[in-house]
Amino acid sequence: MVRAASNSDAGPPRRADAQRNRAAILEAAVELLHRDGANASLEEIARRAGVGSATLHRHFRGHRALLEAVFDDRIEQMCAEAERIAEQWPAGEALWAWLRHIAQHCAAEKALAALLRNDYGDTGAQNRSFGALGRAGQKLLDRSAAADAVQPGVTLKDLLLLVNAVADVCSDNSADIDRLLDLTWNGARRPIATNC
Amino acid sequence: MVRAASNSDAGPPRRADAQRNRAAILEAAVELLHRDGANASLEEIARRAGVGSATLHRHFRGHRALLEAVFDDRIEQMCAEAERIAEQWPAGEALWAWLRHIAQHCAAEKALAALLRNDYGDTGAQNRSFGALGRAGQKLLDRSAAADAVQPGVTLKDLLLLVNAVADVCSDNSADIDRLLDLTWNGARRPIATNC
DNA sequence: ACCTGAACACCGTTCAAGT
């Protein structure tokens, strides 16, 4: 279920066998990244795709390039979700609903979580993935800040790191994720004045 | 700065060269685990310690056994901190101060964070490390719950996972850690009624 | 232009052979 090549429109047309190989590699990568997480063996991916490991490396120079190609469409999907959610909910709820979506994606695909976490860490942050996600999220955060729905001083990076971290420690149990995210959003501490 | 062998009092006395090797391995492991995190190369550790890799594997059967030996005393230290803190602060503050300490340890030693995270995940949870830490933390949590200082239903595992996760995504910047932990404790959401 | 097999420099783990 990976689109053949989302950003391969540029450049000269590829040979038919090269296109087939590329698609086979992506297909195999999806399965093994799902099973083994971010450091699935490239060798095994190549084997399952029925190509030599050298072929994999020429299509995707380095681990990271493969991850980006695999999760490219899922990141676009998360950006689209931001727009859709923004239209349906008030600022604070929208931001939080979107972050919960991201957490679910990250918990279901540890490799995606690892990819994004690296991007957040980069001070450069000029990565394509973070760029798109960052713009989508910043809109939601700005609206929330304007509505006074988040703690002052909270950055988008803070929030993305938090949900990523929570997703990473929860082992696929989506009930756990929801509980920990709730704690993060509402605070683990009992509010001092509960009934005003 | 690793005690020679904290749980080697049991069993027959070891040969002098074996003791020296064991100590050298631990020393090297401390350095390389600090530099490379949880999956530092065992081979490189053995090399730096000046022993064959087979020797390392006989002293410590598997990656995990080495991690446990290295961080044994640091875990005891965290347990001791729990007692000390409990005597000085009211329930809620004590719990939170202790969790902040743990986060700092985990952020400074990613390998320690990885070791603990595995223990939290284990449903068995009969691990020595988690056992001691769990008992120490549960006391603090029970006191806090009795004082109504934490959200009802929060478990110790929730809290340990959260601080571990936060520590893991913060790259050694202790200011970042403090900010994210604060969000976790107080909630990222702006409380609805702020001035009662 | 693209693929392949082989090579290189690494892993973690195990085991027979030594003292």
Add this chain to the structure above:
DNA sequence: ACCTGAACACCGTTCAAGT
């Protein structure tokens, strides 16, 4: 009892040789 060197089955990456 303990250590060693060699072996085994893996990695990721690169490169010359093929079509």
